[in-house]
Amino acid sequence: MKSLLITLLLMAAPPADADVEDRARALGTTLRCVVCQNQSIEESDAELAEDMRALVREELASGKTEAEVTALMRDRYGDYVLLRPPVQRNTLVLWFAPLLLVGGALVWMLRARGSRADVPVPLSDEERARLDALRR
Numbered sequence: 396m397k398s399l400l401i402t403l404l405l406m407a408a409p410p411a412d413a414d415v416e417d418r419a420r421a422l423g424t425t426l427r428c429v430v431c432q433n434q435s436i437e438e439s440d441a442e443l444a445e446d447m448r449a450l451v452r453e454e455l456a457s458g459k460t461e462a463e464v465t466a467l468m469r470d471r472y473g474d475y476v477l478l479r480p481p482v483q484r485n486t487l488v489l490w491f492a493p494l495l496l497v498g499g500a501l502v503w504m505l506r507a508r509g510s511r512a513d514v515p516v517p518l519s520d521e522e523r524a525r526l527d528a529l530r531r
Contacts, residue, residue: 419452422461427478
């Protein structure tokens with residue numbers, strides 16, 4: 396009776412491989428293929444991406460967490476392997492340089508526009524004389 400109960404419980408539980416596969420696919424969508432550069436390792440057909448997918452599945456199957464596998468991949472390939480790299484001291488320029496450039500361009504344009512204000516230039520004596528002649 397006890398063995399029947401254990402058998403039924405094992406049959407009802409989803410296989411561990413399916414859990415690892417689901418976790419591996421989810422983690423794979425956050426890791427960049429370092430060959431393709433704009434694809435995750437799940438989307439890429441490159442051989443290196445296949446190796447990276449196999450490594451992720453192997454590490455997850457051995458009991459490591461997603462954070463541990465991500466740390467392993469970062470150690471091997473650097474922060475570049477993350478599709479969403481973290482904001483760190485050494486990447487602040489990359490994150491905020493576009494904003495600074497756009498802001499600087501706007502300030503420059505506004506200052507240039509302000510310096511070109513329409514200021515009437517007084518007429519010279521010759522121009523005034525011609526204008527008076529035309530008015531008569």
